[in-house]
Amino acid sequence: MTAVTPTGSGHDARSLVIRNLVKEYRRGTPVLRGINLAIPGRGLTAIIGPSGTGKSTLIRCINRLVEPTSGEILFMGKDLARLRGGDLRAARRRIGMVFQEYNLVERLTVMENLLSGRLGYVPVWRAWLRKFPQKDIDRAFELLDAVGLGSFATQRADALSGGQRQRVGIARAIMQEPDLILADEPTSSLDPKTSVEIMEILTKLAGERDIPVIVNIHDVELARRFAQRIIGMTEGQVVYDGPPDGLTDDHLRTIYGGENWLNERSGT
Secondary structure (H helix, E strand, C coil): CCECCCCCCHHHHCCEEEEEEEEEEECCEEEEEEEEEEECCCCEEEEECCCCCCHHHHHHHHCCCCCCCEEEEEECCEEHHHCCHHHHHHHHHCEEEECCCCCCCCCCEHHHHHHHHHHHHCCHHHHHHCCCCHHHHHHHHHHHHHCCCHHHCCCEHHHCCHHHHHHHHHHHHHHCCCCEEEEECCCCCCCHHHHHHHHHHHHHHHHHCCCCEEEECCCHHHHHHHCCEEEEEECCEEEEEECHHHCCHHHHHHHHCCHHHHHHHHCC
């Protein structure tokens, strides 16, 4: 295990440093081509880019849902790329995840799905019997109110709309009390109005709790509206890294590939 000594404030301790990250699903065909990033432990960072450029792979390498081929992922004093067994499970407890397809347990209630965010913190027998501490139950009710689902606690997840399911997914990630939230295309299955609502909820809840967020998002305007920092990727490489107001049409041409994309976006 590679240890990294955090320095400075709590924000610095929660910074994420990625060094020379490579991922190959097929040998000799890298999806990520030596990614180097330093993301501070605050605010919302958006990753944009065309489909197939490695955005989801990058997000999933961070919490090891995808195994990196090589490189370092330094977070909270450890290299996540090298953790195994109990050390990896402990690190994952500190990283909340919001999924594109929600990843709820459909047959369980909304409340039970929220409480699953505490599974890494309770004994196995308690989880098996669904006997969670009262403080966790109280907190789950508070979060349901915060995402506008206070009256849905006993409904099964499969009775919810897509937007409601994603609200549950965000609340479940917050239930972990994480030091970082990763969101993998959280709005891609939603209509424009619901997409804005989901980003507002994610930004508000994480911001109130001072939890940094890294979101992979396909909608450039949503990224500009909600992110403090945008990372633009194409062909497995970072080609833009900076503030939203610095993202120009020239950068977008590089990221998405020429004038045709800009013309389609503007409707011309």
